[in-house]
Amino acid sequence: MDFELTSEQQLLQDSVRRYVDKAYSFDSRMALLGAGKNGSADNWGIFAAQGWLMAALPEEYAGLGGSLLETAIIAQQLGRALVLEPYVGCAVLAAQTLAACDNTVHKARWLPQLAEGACRIALAYSEPGSRGMPETVAVRAERSGEGFTLNGTKTLVMGADGAQAFIVSAHVTGTEGVSLLWVNADSAGLVRQSLPLHDGTWVQELRLEDVKVGADALLTAEGQGLAALRQGLAHGIVALCAGLVGGMEKTLEVTAEYLKVRQQFGVPIGSFQALQHRIADMAAETELARSMLHAALASVANDSPSNRDKTLSSAKMLIGRAAKWVCAHGIQLHGGIGMTEEYLVGHYYKHAVVADLLLGSSDSHEAACAAALQAELLD
Template sequence: MNFNLDSEQQLLQDSVRRFIDRDYDFEARTALIKSGSRCSAKHWDTFANNGWLAAALPEAHGGLGGSLLDTVLIAGQLGRGLVIEPYLGCAVLAAQTLLAAATPTQRDAMLPELADGSRKVALAYSEAGSRGLPEPIGTFADVASGGHVLRGVKTLVLGGTEADTFIVSAVTPIARPTSAHDGAELRLFLVGADAAGLSRRALPLHDGSWAAEVTLDGVFVPDGALLGESGTGLAALDHGLLHGTAALAAELVGAMEKTIEITAEYLKVRKQFGVPIGSFQALQHRMADMAAELEVARSMLYALLAAVASGTPEEVRNTVSQAKALIGRAAKYVCGQGIQLHGGIGMTEEYTVGHYFKRAVVADAIFGNADLHESLLAQALQQSLSRSSPQPPSQSL
């Protein structure tokens, strides 16, 4: 896979970098958070006008026809600025799930509005018992005349405080089960934020961004609001989570880059015993360790992109878990070391570096934490070894 950017990709990355440097410095971000804003309408319009919301959507539906790489380039720069707008939740996670699951008619109706920023859609899939994975699900869709009735609670809905529409995952009966064990399946439903029986509670996250808890208490959803065809729900969720995980990993790589830059500059100007502390060999070694962790994380992100481009479904699934675990742990290490090298000032709310560590901590809890994904990898390895190990010959009496 060629990891050199072409001219259009370089222009895309540069446009986001300019926005962060010019309009989204730490002081502007702090003022936005203190104002209680969960999404700046002005900034969201900028995202739309520059094509960032449309980058990975098909041209036939108002998008720019880009790929996951375009999403990664945008997310990496937004991570440098610790952007609190729901790009990850609405423009990546929900948009890609919708793209994977929707019928042609549903795509025609919704994707252009996502591309131009006039509609925000959030994916309500996570539950307290699922730990960031698509399953298990405790939300049920009971069959009713002309549709379904949804009951359940979704938590950590990214972009949910601002969404006009939710994509809700629920278990619904199969009309003609093929066996006694196939009596239900995961389906996706489009639910308006103003639907009767739906309530949402804003959840402030530790890093200054927001999520929502969505309660569905007898929400009626007509048959026309079923997203996609039967049997497509879980695959569509996996597709959305793949793109969301890659975007989150890119955010963390960008956050690590910025943390190292901030820390290196601080070591040049902070003096002790009359000399910059950056001249101390022990601190240089710690900076070198941080840079090494960043490059390992960046390589892991490249490996994920390569797996998506040419890997088997099993390879992609395992690489997603590898990336989520490795990059998440690397980000907490690098951003934590940034605080350590700043000393006491790094712990203050008024200083920049500690906020990157907060983002790394929150990111670990999104889409399943590092421990969970390492457990999934261990299970996959064990299953692979079981399949490949020779079976002992049968003994006949």
């Protein structure tokens, strides 16, 4: 896979970078956090107007027909500013899951609205006992009349605040495998609870208590939803990892600049060899994470689903842990100021801690890699 950006991709990267540098300052982000908001409608409108929400959607559904590379470019730049708007949750994770489904009626109705920023949908697949892995599903869908009745709990639903609908994974009674069903946000029996995360963002827990949906809510054939779900998660994991790489880059830049201006014993502390070694290690870890991101992008484009999933688990594990390490060392090199809520470097560490747990933790993906390797050895 060629990672040399085309002129169009370079323009895309530059446009997102200019936006976050000029219009998404740390102070404006803190103001949104202080108000308890997951971003703003104005910012979401800008994302739509710039074409970022439609960049990787199919052209037949009002998208630009771009690839996962365009998504990664956008997510990496947004990650530099710790953007609060649910780009990964709504514009990537849910949108790409829906795009991979068979229900053309729902795709034709909702994907153009997603591309325009007129609506949001969220993917509800994670459960208290699933550790973020898609194949473990306890939510049940009972056949009732000409539709289904859903019962169970979904947790850590990204982008749920303000979503008009949810894609819910469930087991249809009497059917093997995972099914995906469309559930409107105003459905009777759907109880939504907002939960704050460590980095100031919010997710929701959904409790489905006899939620009734029609037969047309089925997005794939019964029991055949796991492939579409994994496709959406592949895009979501890459976008989340790209955002972490962007955050690592920004942490490295801010820390290097601080070492140049902070003085001790009459000289910049960046002249101390021990600190030079430390920031060199941070730079090396950031490059390793970027390389792993490139490997994930290449795997999604070229590998079989099984090999793709192994590579994505490796990427999620390595990049998640690397981001926590780099951002933690950024705090240490700043000293006391790095621990304060009013200074930006600590917020990158908080986000890295949260991102490491979303879409499957590092430990869960490490276990998945080990299980896949063991299965290969036994074949």
